[in-house]
Amino acid sequence: MRMKIMKTAVERIVFGGNLVWALLLTSLCATRVHAADRPNFVFILADDLGWKDVGFNGSTFYETPNLDRLAREGMRFTDAYAACSVCSPTRASIMTGKYPARLHLTDWLPGRPDKPDQILKHPKIITELPAAEITLAKALQEGGYKTAFIGKWHLGGLGHWPEQAGFDINIGGCGMGHPSSYFSPYKNPTLKDGPVGEYLADRLTDEAVKFIENTKGTPFLLYLSHYSVHTPLQAKKGLIEKYQKKVMQLPPTKGPEFVTEGNTNARQVQNQPIYAAMMQSLDESVGRVLDKLKELGLDKNTVIIFTSDNGGLSTAEGAPTSNMPLRAGKGWPYEGGVREPLVVKWPGVTKAASVSDHQVMSTDYYPTLLEIAGLPARPEQHLDGISFTPALRGKEMGERPLFWHYPHYSNQGGAPSSSIRKGDWKLIEWYEENRIELFNLRLDVGEKNDLASTSALKREELKSELQAWRASVKADMPLPNPNFDPKADGPFKRKILTGK
Secondary structure, three states: OOHOOOOOOHHHHHHOHHHHHHHHHHHHHHHHHHHOOOOEEEEEEEOOOOOOHHHHHHHOOOHHHHHHHHHHOOOOEEEEEOEEEOOOHHHHHHHOOOOOOHHOOOOOOOOOOOOOOOEOOOOOOOOOOOOOOHHHHHHHHHOOEEEEEEEEEOOOOOOOOHHHHOOOOOEEOOOOOOOOOOEEOOOOOOOOOOOOOEHHHHHHHHHHHHHHHHOOOOOEEEEEHHHHHOOOOOOOOOHHHHHHHHHHHHHOOOOOEEEEEEEEEOOOOOHHHHEEEEEHHHHHHHHHHHHHHHHHOHHHHHEEEEEEEEOOOOOOOOOOOOOOOOOOOOOOOOOHHEEEEEEEEEOOOOOEEEEEEOOOHHHHHHHHHHHHHOOOOHHHHHHHOOHHHHHHHHHOOOOOOOEEEEEEOOOOOOOEEEEEOOEEEEEEEEEOOEEEEEEEOOOOOOOOOOOOOOOOOHHHHHHHHHHHHHHHOOOOEEOOOOOOOOOOOOOOOOOOOOOO
């Protein structure tokens, strides 16, 4: 019907003698029709969710039936990565398609101050997403998409919130890195308080469902960025009680509950009831969104992406989860800190219950979504991302290196480092110790067997490539800490190891 009306309008103008206006109208109408046929996007980002925190990656204590359903309906990636082991840099990489090192936004905002027990001083970082960046949201907005951000932003203070970065709607996004409470009142400047006792994950989902209902008929980007499962650990009473009972039924733990990691300990077992209850609320949120899309008949034309911003919290602040078999967690360069769960459902394209081992980075979402939307790539913007649509179509993709640069001490015990993964190999360069670690992830996903001394050629190859990359992105490096006190006590006081 729409095409018939447009054809009639064009014929009238042509017969009236104004061919130029006819051609312009034809082009405009065609653009609108094409935009109306574009897929919707629902991008769900969890906070501090570990690779092993979901059933489809092997968790047996946490219950994630809706996420598992999404994995059965879409494609699960085994080797998907965050661009950083802490939140803000990864979030910036999703929005810009650039490595945090290139952006000079390499730590959570506003960042951790230096302490006397640190040998190195962290470099200066920018404290907001640069206004000059044409974000993924802005690119989709310019392509005719209605855009909504709901949840955690953590990419700058007032004046640097989602509405300044291409989002038509912002609910809950501000400079806060975690909620003051998961129960209303929230004390969030962009989220009105609900009834006393309302749970944050439920409220954000309410807002997401409303947006989907109100935007039907227009292509949209819904960026649902949960605060869960970041601390503070708070969950609904009934769910906590459920998992407390489940803990009592667990078989005896095989091996230690904690192992030493640097100057701290890393949890090896998933058995914390409050965290499990938070996981269930997050999973229920995903289920409600999936159900609403199906109810409205949008499920056949909506691409759904689910992932996390960094690894699970396993070495500090209560260490509520375990990333085993991956090593360490949030704030560390090991796999537990950067490898993420990822499911993509692209109706009509991704094969149900398919699994991909292609290595995907958070910088890649920008060009991938543009390609899926049929919009032109912006290579001058998403400099470090590549579209992984071939993988989504079940095709092979060429090998490329992935890089990380974290010139900071983390709250979770990690120290300044950078790393590279290329194929099966991963190299970590620790700055304060001038030490190299080298692992073959295909044979040793837990990064227990350091091959730096026995695989010298591979070590030097990857080390040179990592250093060349740092130079290419003008990565900021840590410097000697002028206030370092070798007698000071603190989490970073350690016996320094040396090595090649």
